[in-house]
Amino acid sequence: MPDREGIADYEFVRFLGEGNNxxxxxxxxxxxxxxxxxxxxxxxxxxxxxxxxxxxxxxxxRTFAAVNSPYLVLLYDAGQExxxxxxxxxYLPMGSLATxxxxxxxxxxxxxxxxxxxxxxxxxxxxxxxRDIKPANVLLHEEGAKLSDLGLVQIxxxxxxxxxxxxxxxxxxxxxxxxxxxxxSRASDVWSLGATLHRALxxxxxxxxxxxxxxxxALRKVLNSTPELAASLSTGEADVIRACLADPAERPPxxxxxxxxxxxxxxxS
Amino acid sequence: xxLDDLPLTPVPGEGIxxxxxxxxxxxxxxxxxxxxxxxxxxxxxxxxxxxxxxxxRILARRLAGLLGAGDPAPAFCALxxxxxxxxxxxxxxxxxxxxxxxxxxxxxxxxxxxxxxRIVDESFTAVTAGPAGAAAPEPDRRFELRQGVTPATGFxxxxxxxxxxxxxxxxxxxxxTVAPPPPPPVEEAPLxxxxxGVEFEAVSLLAPxxxxxxxxxxxxxxxxxxxPAAEAESAGAVVDGIVCSRGxxxxxxSLYCNVCGISMVQQTHNLVKGERPPLGFLVFDDGCTYxxxxxxxxxxxxxxxDAVSSGRARPLVLDDAEGGISRRHAAIxxxxxxxxxxxxxxxxxxxxxxxxxxxxxxxxxxxxVTIAPGTRLALGRxxxxxxxxxxx
Numbered sequence: 001m002p003d004r005e006g007i008a009d010y011e012f013v014r015f016l017g018e019g020n021n022x023x024x025x026x027x028x029x030x031x032x033x034x035x036x037x038x039x040x041x042x043x044x045x046x047x048x049x050x051x052x053x054x055x056x057x058x059x060x061x062r063t064f065a066a067v068n069s070p071y072l073v074l075l076y077d078a079g080q081e082x083x084x085x086x087x088x089x090x091y092l093p094m095g096s097l098a099t100x101x102x103x104x105x106x107x108x109x110x111x112x113x114x115x116x117x118x119x120x121x122x123x124x125x126x127x128x129x130x131r132d133i134k135p136a137n138v139l140l141h142e143e144g145a146k147l148s149d150l151g152l153v154q155i156x157x158x159x160x161x162x163x164x165x166x167x168x169x170x171x172x173x174x175x176x177x178x179x180x181x182x183x184x185s186r187a188s189d190v191w192s193l194g195a196t197l198h199r200a201l202x203x204x205x206x207x208x209x210x211x212x213x214x215x216x217x218a219l220r221k222v223l224n225s226t227p228e229l230a231a232s233l234s235t236g237e238a239d240v241i242r243a244c245l246a247d248p249a250e251r252p253p254x255x256x257x258x259x260x261x262x263x264x265x266x267x268x269s
Numbered sequence: 270x271x272l273d274d275l276p277l278t279p280v281p282g283e284g285i286x287x288x289x290x291x292x293x294x295x296x297x298x299x300x301x302x303x304x305x306x307x308x309x310x311x312x313x314x315x316x317x318x319x320x321x322x323x324x325x326r327i328l329a330r331r332l333a334g335l336l337g338a339g340d341p342a343p344a345f346c347a348l349x350x351x352x353x354x355x356x357x358x359x360x361x362x363x364x365x366x367x368x369x370x371x372x373x374x375x376x377x378x379x380x381x382x383x384x385x386x387r388i389v390d391e392s393f394t395a396v397t398a399g400p401a402g403a404a405a406p407e408p409d410r411r412f413e414l415r416q417g418v419t420p421a422t423g424f425x426x427x428x429x430x431x432x433x434x435x436x437x438x439x440x441x442x443x444x445x446t447v448a449p450p451p452p453p454p455v456e457e458a459p460l461x462x463x464x465x466g467v468e469f470e471a472v473s474l475l476a477p478x479x480x481x482x483x484x485x486x487x488x489x490x491x492x493x494x495x496x497p498a499a500e501a502e503s504a505g506a507v508v509d510g511i512v513c514s515r516g517x518x519x520x521x522x523s524l525y526c527n528v529c530g531i532s533m534v535q536q537t538h539n540l541v542k543g544e545r546p547p548l549g550f551l552v553f554d555d556g557c558t559y560x561x562x563x564x565x566x567x568x569x570x571x572x573x574x575d576a577v578s579s580g581r582a583r584p585l586v587l588d589d590a591e592g593g594i595s596r597r598h599a600a601i602x603x604x605x606x607x608x609x610x611x612x613x614x615x616x617x618x619x620x621x622x623x624x625x626x627x628x629x630x631x632x633x634x635x636x637x638v639t640i641a642p643g644t645r646l647a648l649g650r651x652x653x654x655x656x657x658x659x660x661x
Contacts, residue, residue, distance in 0.1 A: 003322030007469075008471060033475070037397075050572045058472050061474055062472075063484065065474035065475070076473075076474055076475055077471055077472070077473055077475070078470050078471065078474055079471030079472060081468065087474070125486045126484055126486065127484025127486055128484065129487060140516050146376075146382075157584075158563075159560045159562065159563060159565070159583050159585070160551065160558065160559050160560075162558035168556045185487060186487050186489065213333060213383070213384075214383065215553075215555075215556035216656060219550060219552060219558060219656060220656070253489050261450060
């Protein structure tokens with residue numbers, strides 16, 4: 001429950017929300033972290049304790065942090081206090097594609113997903129798959145968006161596909177091939193980009209609305225049905241999404257190509 | 270309004286009304302459901318005691334978890350203070366009417382197959398609850414419940430423009446003996462350490478030399494068509510199986526392909542070696558889902574197990590608020606195409622739901638059972654279902 005006043009030497013200003021596998025807080029950065037930001041976002045991870053998991057997490061975060069891309073959220077600091085893990089990153093006050101702070105124009109939505117695709121490509125080029133691309137992880141700013149919250153689930157709790165009720169909704173963005181045991185890849189992130197674009201443009205999911213309070217039912221629905229595109233999409237939009245959801249061999253081979261396709265959807269389609 | 274700032278007036282009758290800091294529960298059990306009603310009260314107590322913050326959301330989750338397991342729960346409603354607003358859960362024949370400046374919200378559990386839940390914003394001024402379809406209860410405002418448990422068939426929480434008598438112990442109903450407090454937990458889960466001095470470990474992610482290892486870019490080539498023989502070299506276990514007409518690798522006993530669903534009745538059953546695909550999922554009451562593609566040790570602290578530290582099994586950390594889960598509680602082993610489950614000598618036991626007898630059966634320590642898709646299991650207060658995509 002979001003009752004923390006801080007972690008390590010971070011002083012929390014307020015609770016921001018629940019993310020996959022943890023909670024986000026707005027915090028004041030401690031002096032030892034040399035950033036100019038007045039506020040940073042701190043994610044406090046739930047239920048992670050071992051030293052081994054801490055090593056795996058910091059390794060993954062370092063890979064993410066070392067990627068030089070304007071489309072990825074800047075990471076500042078990672079740590080643990082009494083077995084509770086956290087990491088600090090830049091705070092983007094405009095919210096995410098899932099919960100934007102103000103209504104978005106269609107072109108802004110398209111641009112945000114395009115930027116997420118560019119971010120995914122940058123990660124892929126350094127050998128990392130994001131694993132958790134979804135609207136809630138596409139953070140907005142005035143010039144576009146940044147991809148956040150690398151999917152650490154598989155790193156911290158191998159085998160876990162859904163992290164509690166807060167995560168139930170996220171399975172609509174998961175490549176079914178991953179649920180069948182496939183490994184995270186360029187292709188699986190491309191699938192998630194397609195699902196994210198669909199949700200962001202139409203406000204509906206590929207499987208309709210999943211029963212968020214009933215994980216078992218949600219899982220069954222996803223496993224037993226075929227994604228369906230909303231009729232409200234334009235032909236161009238539907239083509240891009242359909243390409244992302246195709247059989248792995250048929251999908252655009254890189255997320256960068258997805259970004260180019262999405263960019264073409266801007267300025268009317 | 271904050272839940273705790275409003276007076277709570279019970280409507281006398283059969284049923285149980287419980288008020289705790291940040292939470293109100295009304296349960297209307299039948300005679301056969303009294304024990305289940307006690308469980309609801311116990312959950313409220315635990316959540317309220319454990320949560321250092323508004324208990325609303327966690328209370329809703331825990332009650333929902335309880336509904337998914339065991340015998341049918343009695344009709345009930347619960348209100349819990351949330352960060353900004355109030356969480357409401359309604360199950361069965363109970364109506365909850367929430368008055369707010371912009372209108373009245375009625376939540377009824379009667380029309381829901383499972384339960385209704387909602388977070389209402391803080392603007393509400395009063396809440397009444399009682400049996401579904403009954404006329405709005407007329408509470409006797411001489412009575413007020415400040416904290417505890419009392420018999421009641423409904424309640425009124427607050428009433429716009431009407432404050433309660435201010436006197437501290439004015440006819441307050443003392444905690445009745447309807448539901449005794451739960452026994453103390455068997456194993457006390459360690460509380461979070463008090464923050465005395467700040468001791469922590471931190472790694473900067475700012476340094477440009479943060480790159481820990483020069484990884485290769487992910488392969489761009491599209492995945493090759495499934496070729497079980499070629500994939501057999503990779504990490505998963507190699508087992509005998511059959512291949513469907515579209516090339517998916519399956520259990521030799523499958524009638525339909527587990528990936529594409531195509532019938533395999535017509536396939537010639539040539540056994541080939543291949544990498545075992547995931548056999549399904551473990552779906553826990555709180556929504557956590559794990560893929561069954563490896564062995565697991567399940568418990569509060571599974572990392573300490575030899576099988577985990579040696580890399581033979583994955584840790585699956587499971588806890589409940591009551592400390593009912595042992596450090597190493599249970600384990601799962603994949604044997605060919607079978608999923609074998611057993612109790613690791615836990616304090617509170619591991620139970621399997623036996624649909625035939627309609628009862629939970631406690632497993633003997635180390636008794637190994639092969640679990641079929643759809644099997645329900647209980648560890649401490651936690652429940653899970655072994656779900657496989659194709660048996661439903």
